[in-house]
Amino acid sequence: EAQVTQNPRYLITVTGKKLTVTCSQNMNHEYMSWYRQDPGLGLRQIYYSMNVEVTDKGDVPEGYKVSRKEKRNFPLILESPSPNQTSLYFCASSPHSGHYGYTFGSGTRLTVV
Amino acid sequence: AQKVTQAQTEISVVEKEDVTLDCVYETRDTTYYLFWYKQPPSGELVFLIRRNSFDEQNEISGRYSWNFQKSTSSFNFTITASQVVDSAVYFCALRNNQAGTALIFGKGTTLSVSS
Numbered sequence: 001e002a003q004v005t006q007n008p009r010y011l012i013t014v015t016g017k018k019l020t021v022t023c024s025q026n027m028n029h030e031y032m033s034w035y036r037q038d039p040g041l042g043l044r045q046i047y048y049s050m051n052v053e054v055t056d057k058g059d060v061p062e063g064y065k066v067s068r069k070e071k072r073n074f075p076l077i078l079e080s081p082s083p084n085q086t087s088l089y090f091c092a093s094s095p096h097s098g099h100y101g102y103t104f105g106s107g108t109r110l111t112v113v
Numbered sequence: 114a115q116k117v118t119q120a121q122t123e124i125s126v127v128e129k130e131d132v133t134l135d136c137v138y139e140t141r142d143t144t145y146y147l148f149w150y151k152q153p154p155s156g157e158l159v160f161l162i163r164r165n166s167f168d169e170q171n172e173i174s175g176r177y178s179w180n181f182q183k184s185t186s187s188f189n190f191t192i193t194a195s196q197v198v199d200s201a202v203y204f205c206a207l208r209n210n211q212a213g214t215a216l217i218f219g220k221g222t223t224l225s226v227s228s
Contacts, residue, residue: 035215099208101160
């Protein structure tokens with residue numbers, strides 16, 4: 001089944017403790033992206049990647065890092081999480097540069113206390 | 114600047130009613146893409162439809178239909194004979210033609226269908 005898999009689905013952590021949210025897709029998509037969803041602010045792009053070793057900042061990149069060493073994986077790294085990063089996170093992938101619509105993962109609900 | 118407006122924050126209907134979700138967009142680009150996504154209570158985002166700016170044909174898929182009108186910059190979504198399973202948040206989104214640029218989402222419309 002074609003899908004984007006995120007892990008974990010739920011995570012509660014403490015301020016400053018580094019964490020990684022994994023994202024993997026099995027559709028051989030070139031384009032991958034991370035979004036966060038917050039009440040009243042909607043969905044905003046954090047980082048995106050056009051292909052292996054090619055990443056760039058989205059609208060709200062502060063406090064996040066990403067890497068794209070393999071085509072299928074696009075992990076989101078929070079080096080020192082803070083409470084304002086409490087959010088619902090989505091990974092997405094798309095063929096080519098994103099014109100064809102994104103397939104989203106199931107989401108990761110992160111709480112930073 | 115690009116913007117997507119979904120003026121209806123919440124809509125409540127009774128099963129079998131038809132309901133239209135409005136979406137108005139702003140962009141200066143001549144080539145762009147419009148999308149609708151559904152977010153059910155379980156939280157995932159489900160792709161419903163994609164439309165490019167050169168294709169103004171309306172589309173029907175089962176009980177779902179979409180009306181794209183460039184003249185009014187609108188891309189409205191109609192559910193015919195709504196069902197309880199249609200209860201969800203629906204997002205309209207816009208993307209321009211530049212590689213790598215983000216999907217710009219509207220704030221969403223929460224649809225509640227009661228039996």
